[in-house]
Amino acid sequence: MKEKISMEFSVNTSPKILYPRIKTPGGLSEWFADNVNARENVFTFIWKDSVQKAKLISSKEAKFVRFKWEEDEKFTEDYYFEFKIEIQEISGDTTLIITDFVEPDDKEDAINLWKSQVEKLKQLLGL
Known part of the structure; x- marks a missing residue:
């Protein structure tokens, strides 16, 4: 049985x-996959050593995307x-x-991989 993990990253951008x-093939290929x-609604993610498909099952403009x-x-x-976008009430x-x-x-490898991927996203956004 799989275990749920959830990670929060500060990405101070609009x-x-x-x-x-986080929603478009072009955007995801800039940081998430090659x-x-x-x-x-079927996305094909291509990395150097693998190809995986995921179905877009839910999304809301500027709020979240679920695959x-x-x-x-x-x-x-x-x-x-x-991927869920939240605005912090106090700090904005x-x-x-x-x-x-x-x-x-x-679990540990997955967390480290997500951290690495988000670092790529932050660099892309100039953060």
Whole structure:
């Protein structure tokens, strides 16, 4: 059974600038994967050593995007990965919250990979 992980990253940029980076194939290929293609609601993520497909299952403009890996379709559990944009009430800072489901043995590696990917995103955004 997979374990839910959730990580918050401060990305002080406008949600209107951040949202295309988490929703569009062009935006995702700038930081998340080497290349991303989409046909209707199925996104193909291409990395040097692998190709994975995910279905876009839900989204809301400038708020969040939720995908489900094709390989997780066989599970009855609601496994997904999500990029959520929140504005902190007091500071007004933009936070990117990433939620994913991982095998317990892969948890540390998954967290480190997400941290690395978000660092690429921050560099892209000039942060």
